Amino acid sequence: MTxxxxxDLWPMExxxxxxxxxxxxxxxxxxxxxxxxxxxxxxxxxxxxxxRDIATAAGMSPAALYIHYPSKAAxxxxxxxxxxxxxxxxxxxxxxxxxxxxDRMRRLVEDFTCWHARGHTVGRxxxxxxxxxxEEDFAVVAELRRRIEETVRRLIDDGVADGSFDVPxxxxxxxxxxxxxxxxxxxxSERSSESPEELGRRYGVLVLRMLGATG
Amino acid sequence: MTxxxxxDLWPMExxxxxxxxxxxxxxxxxxxxxxxxxxxxxxxxxxxxxxRDIATAAGMSPAALYIHYPSKAAxxxxxxxxxxxxxxxxxxxxxxxxxxxxDRMRRLVEDFTCWHARGHTVGRxxxxxxxxxxEEDFAVVAELRRRIEETVRRLIDDGVADGSFDVPxxxxxxxxxxxxxxxxxxxxSERSSESPEELGRRYGVLVLRMLGATG
Numbered sequence: 001m002t003x004x005x006x007x008d009l010w011p012m013e014x015x016x017x018x019x020x021x022x023x024x025x026x027x028x029x030x031x032x033x034x035x036x037x038x039x040x041x042x043x044x045x046x047x048x049x050x051x052r053d054i055a056t057a058a059g060m061s062p063a064a065l066y067i068h069y070p071s072k073a074a075x076x077x078x079x080x081x082x083x084x085x086x087x088x089x090x091x092x093x094x095x096x097x098x099x100x101x102x103d104r105m106r107r108l109v110e111d112f113t114c115w116h117a118r119g120h121t122v123g124r125x126x127x128x129x130x131x132x133x134x135e136e137d138f139a140v141v142a143e144l145r146r147r148i149e150e151t152v153r154r155l156i157d158d159g160v161a162d163g164s165f166d167v168p169x170x171x172x173x174x175x176x177x178x179x180x181x182x183x184x185x186x187x188x189s190e191r192s193s194e195s196p197e198e199l200g201r202r203y204g205v206l207v208l209r210m211l212g213a214t215g
Numbered sequence: 216m217t218x219x220x221x222x223d224l225w226p227m228e229x230x231x232x233x234x235x236x237x238x239x240x241x242x243x244x245x246x247x248x249x250x251x252x253x254x255x256x257x258x259x260x261x262x263x264x265x266x267r268d269i270a271t272a273a274g275m276s277p278a279a280l281y282i283h284y285p286s287k288a289a290x291x292x293x294x295x296x297x298x299x300x301x302x303x304x305x306x307x308x309x310x311x312x313x314x315x316x317x318d319r320m321r322r323l324v325e326d327f328t329c330w331h332a333r334g335h336t337v338g339r340x341x342x343x344x345x346x347x348x349x350e351e352d353f354a355v356v357a358e359l360r361r362r363i364e365e366t367v368r369r370l371i372d373d374g375v376a377d378g379s380f381d382v383p384x385x386x387x388x389x390x391x392x393x394x395x396x397x398x399x400x401x402x403x404s405e406r407s408s409e410s411p412e413e414l415g416r417r418y419g420v421l422v423l424r425m426l427g428a429t430g
Binding site: 047127128168176182194206 | 259260261262263342343347383384387388390391394395397398399401402409414417418420421424425427
């Protein structure tokens with residue numbers, strides 16, 4: 001597990017939004033296991049990864065792994081829940097700042113895009129393996145996703161209400177905004193020609209156009 | 216394997232663009248194996264699926280499977296190549312019709328979106344398992360993807376050239392257009408409230424706005 005992998009997993013600039021993930025807030029062994037799990041899932045796919053693979057990647061025995069996580073699914077659940085909570089925090093922070101709807105939406109799209117570009121490795125796993133989550137954890141994650149989408153929708157509603165957005169179908173527009181950002185995890189790589197920040201800026205401009213933003 | 220699964224795999228309205236896929240153009244057993252492979256990959260994930268799973272789902276013995284396909288990867292490759300070729304055909308058809316760039320782009324986005332909504336099951340597999348393809352097949356598919364993106368980019372160039380589009384960064388805009396459509400495969404399901412056609416129409420409107428289309 002390299003430092004780059006750790007940075008890909010939970011970008012440091014959002015560290016404050018990720019309680020329990022960083023050193024000192026959770027046993028170092030548990031943190032190493034989470035990073036090893038992401039690395040293994042990314043290499044082999046979730047279903048083909050064994051707990052032994054993860055333990056080995058973390059430099060531990062399978063028995064040591066079970067002290068922290070009862071199963072591979074428990075690791076996936078923690079990765080997914082933590083990532084979705086951080087994403088919701090980021091979206092709510094942007095939507096909740098002072099300012100016009102267009103300014104708040106620009107920041108939301110910039111942050112959301114940048115987050116999915118930086119964390120593309122964990123983003124791909126989390127978005128593709130939702131159905132592998134145990135039922136209870138799936139329900140938690142589904143609720144977090146619902147709140148992310150709802151936050152975007154309400155911000156569009158605000159812009160429609162004050163006349164600064166012109167949107168024929170708010171639900172479809174909100175879906176398109178989140179979809180654009182989420183899909184960045186699929187296609188972005190360190191070899192992409194634009195930085196996460198630059199991509200965020202460009203997507204911010206495109207989304208404001210989609211929403212018919214004036215001014 | 217149900218008729219619905221077959222329809223999900225290769226929507227009939229684009230049948231003409233899929234040489235060899237439909238009954239009569241390829242041995243019925245090979246066709247059944249392709250559909251069974253999609254079904255198995257969707258249920259278990261590609262890596263966890265065995266050739267025995269696929270043969271069983273197709274009502275055949277593993278030995279009968281090997282007559283048609285030497286491996287699980289060969290099935291994935293054929294599904295991926297056929298699907299990407301059909302997508303390229305659809306995109307080139309829309310871009311190549313007579314008419315203003317905005318009209319051609321609207322049709323392209325409508326068809327591309329609708330295709331990914333109808334074929335969401337195969338779309339998810341194909342888009343997620345690119346790295347599981349044997350090297351040579353990956354190169355073929357990567358070239359088809361490059362041509363899809365290039366077709367979109369050239370159509371945007373046409374609109375910029377005649378002044379009907381206003382786009383600060385053509386490459387990013389082309390990426391956003393294809394990304395929006397591809398990601399439909401991730402989130403769309405039969406339970407989605409809008410039909411594939413209706414979603415296509417709505418996305419057509421949003422994309423023309425992104426491109427600053429006039430008129």
